[in-house]
Amino acid sequence: MESNSTVSGGHVDDSSDVVYLCDDTFDFNTINGAFFILIFIFSVAGNCLLLLVLIAHESLKDVTNLFILNLACSDLIFSVTLPFWAVYYLHHWVFGEIACKLMTAVYIVGLYSSTILLTAMTVDRFILVVLNNWAINSVKRQRFATVACVASWVIGSAASLRDAFKVKVEHYDGISSCEDPSDDHDINLGYYLQVSLLFFLPLAIIVFCYSAILKTVLQPSNRKRHRTVVVVLCIVAAFFICWGPFNVLLFIASFYEPKDCDAMERLEIAYSICRILAYSHCCMNPLLLMHSQTLRRHLLDLLCCKKAKKKNREIDIGQSASVNQNVHFVAQNSAVTFELHSE
Structure with a gap:
């Protein structure tokens, strides 16, 4: 992390465009790389299973299932970038400038498409639960969900273009890095605008919607209704707990x-921990959704289908053999009885 101060002997000398020279700072790069690989493995496994369950056993005409399907795709897209960042932290950027721009774009698309999808899911729940007097039929809900899903990918892709064009591969002493070389003021201004519109604004909308939803659901007449609200709330809460x-x-x-090396080290450690927590979110949705008994049953059917079919086939073969033996035994007894009567 660059700064505008130089630290020498524990003292700070203010100057322009200089870098901290701190010795023996805690190196989180190996931990970052190891966690990114683990997150990638769990995310790909969990989200692929979730996609298979949704496609094989669930109706994608259901609005909630459509949102969850797109969320799983968003998490998978984000997860694809993690091995690249893992190699970056364990070694340095070895993939070239095109991959640097592409991975930055994919990272941002995965992040902001998730935010928009979660906001759309919350608004959908808000309309159903709080504004239930509105004449909303399934066709209108499906249309809203489809438009929201398309918009999430379009807006996420548009937001990624700025960063993708600005990042470059920089070389320092034989070590390559993938970063934005722009002036700090430009970076901060663009970051304020992007995060305000695509993170904090959706957060404000979600807080408002769920305040009204919970107020409605917690009424005595509604406590046993709207179970989907709890599922969506858990998914949204997990996102903002991880990324917040x-x-x-x-x-x-x-x-x-x-102001000194100790403060810089604390900031680096806090940044690394918060980043690991944020990136781990792509593993969360499959874990949360597997609390649904229906999805768990479908997953078990999917994983055990071959074993179950083989077992059923063996049972059928055993039953057929048992029936044949009984028939043969009865036939033998009948023949013996017939011979006795004949004598």
């Missing part, structure tokens, strides 16, 4: 300057 600290820390770090 990271975005808040980035917002603070954009105008906060560490």
